[in-house]
Amino acid sequence: MRLVPLAVAAVVAVSACTACTAGRQAAPSLGAQPRPSGSASQALPAATLELWHGFSTDAEVKAFEEAIASFNTKFAQITVKATKGVQDDQITQAIRGGKAPDVAASFTTDNVAQWCRSGSFQDLTPVIEQDGIDLSVLPEVARAYTRFEGRQCTLPLLADAYGLYYNKALMKGEQPPRTLSELTALTKKLTVRDAKGEIKVAGFIPSVQYYENSPSHLGPMVGATWYNDDGTSAIGSDPAWKRLLTWQKELIDWYGHDKLERFRKGLGDEWSAEHPFFKGKVAMILDGEWRNAMIAGEAKGLDYGTAPLPVADDRPDLYGSGFTAGTVIGVPKGAKHPQQAWELVKHLSTDTDSLVTLSNALRNVPTTKASMESPKLSKNANFQTFLDIFAHPKTSTLPASVNSVFNQEAMAAFMAKWEKGSAPDLDAGLKGVDKLINDKLKLSGG
Template sequence: MHRRFLTFATAALTAAALTACTAGKESAPALGTQSKPSGSASLPATALELWHGFSAPAEVKAFEDAIAGFRQKFPQITVKLVKGVQDDQITQAVRGGKAPDVASSFTTDNVAQWCKSGTFQDLTQVIRQDGIDLSVLPEASRSYTEFEGRRCVMPLLADAYGLYYNKALMKGSQPPKTLSELTELTKKLTVRDADGTIKVAGFIPSFEYYENTASHLAPMVGAKWYNPDGTSAIGSDPAWKQLLRWQKELVDWYGYDKLDKFRKSLGQEWSADHPFYKGKVAMVLDGEWRNAMIANEAGSLDYGTAPLPVADDKPELYGSGFTAGTVIGVPKGAKNPQAAWELVKYLTTDTTALVTLSNALRNVPTTKASLESPDLKKDENFQTFIDIFGHPKTSTVPSSVNSSFNQEAIQEFMHQWEKGSVKDLDAGLAGVDKRVNDKLKLSGG
């Protein structure tokens, strides 16, 4: 299920804590400093503690099922799972010298700080020792698990974002492939009362609507977050202006006040009253997990999925999208780092473990073998997101000590933009750059 809605606040708190702290005293050897045992059976009997953020009973069971193979491979190692753990708890535990052996996070926003501060141990040496070929992972997932040459976490499961469409409301129309097609189809499918009140929206362009965040929309136009020197590219990359101008034109077509009123009248995103289920919105941007939620909450809905439409002048982007995901690693101070790495390696490279998790949680598995496994449960609608995840143009927010703040800064600006409060787009985006770059300096970037 989707968890990124929890991450902005958690990421901001964690980043602040990481910037202000030095990890606590290590009571155990660092990963890679010990001689590597020859063979799995040579690892001593030990107990590992793995912290993760899953909390629903089905999610917790999925994790237990996924490590069954590890327990069979290493019967001398016991694994205790601790559920419902958030990033700030991991950081505080490391600072206090009470780190778990293994920890998992739902967000990639803190990876740069974790790698830079040493909160999570560098896996580069043990990856090399064990001969792991990282090319089995798509480029995007490799990029969001390392920072400045330190790979301190591995990708566990991934989210990918695409377009969901209501087949009945589409009335035979094909899903749009370009922004101009999306605009045209939105106008065609929107239903209003005589006074202009919106009854059904073809597509809601508001940046305040559910998953319409800057990070999820940026790949539609190929917008860049950073310049080669690490400074913000939001104000200088023309793709951001392209996205904002397209969005504002569609908002103005609806009428901001009418669109805002309609948006606020809709059901909650995380409930059976989701407006897509109720036929109130014909097309929505969402992640792969929505397939499972539709099956559970609106099983009779006749819908399809497709990649997000892209800028008309960048057709090569079609089929790609945004990705991020769950990451897992060995925190600093882990008492049993070598055994902990074996568990991390198993969960992130073993096909059976990844397929087990994906089938239960309905997130995208991250290795090529797991994506192609005949045991992976997938239909046409889920296959869309597998294809998006594997597309060479699929992108993510690059690792940075500032990654959560820059997303918040542009999102705040976007809200003002769609309201009509921004009179000078160039100056406004330059102001976002200044905020991001000033924050970067304070963060030690």
């Protein structure tokens, strides 16, 4: 299982001098030293690397150990000490304090822009070019969420892709919806109420407050854009957002906001065996590929299917795409052994067998074309859905921004007010979100 949380604590701005303190000699950096001649495995000197990552369960840690072991078959002279359960704020503070690890991996892309702009993570472009790595092996969307302002300061490790899960028993032979109008009709057909009109089974919950229904995950259903070319907010001017929120509000009003809220608040925890989809209380949900692994572990008898998310009726070209983001990995400024660290980053992010090992254990999408097509990759029809979504040319991500978390929270807060009926003027509300985002952008230096 993997999450892509909003790492609110990690939005702290990082000063440009992140790897040095008064009187301390700056650590070596990538490209600052001549590359060793001969094969890298023979020429690189011995070193002990510190690798920090956010994975913490036994299965996750074991998968990382196996991927590192395959690295050690190439570089026997390099020892890797992995520290589990590390969050973005810890990485940021370590870099600022001159105690950076050699390699760091993050669950979220929320801080890539800040890390790239500040130089907290080193630009990998020189060594990517020097080693002749063709980044076209990655879908363009994965390249997009790992770089900012021309700096490729991270590489994708594993990805999350979002689609539709549906309960086949509750669907009673119905096919998964392809458009928002089909989703609305099927939601109404599958919803069950008691004699008082209270919801017993929901066809689909459109509320932004429900589990994975964040603005970034919902936006691709209508092709919504977050930013203009100059980095300012496009939410108030892009009609796709208005289309999405109008559809959302109409379906919530059909349920009855208060009735839907009572039902939602009575549902089980998202990360437990009491998940309402497992219990047949919700027929269709928006969720990530990792939910397949949770179903296999917590709801073995569940008969379910997966499909791409429904899309706006006037945008059939979007069907098959969705939202993606994922784990990123890079070399922080201040790494003691940057050349050896780069070899580890390169191995973990581009080696097919390593990516397949991690994907099979963690059930996230591997990020290179070769790893997605590997015969060693464990997959069935329900997992293949997410491989296809990730590879779709119109799959999108949240564009990098130094205020990524703030921007998402501002939009989510407005959507919660809108669905409740506390923001009657949709146009004015969306323009208000623009103002919040643009004001924050000015404070952050653009």
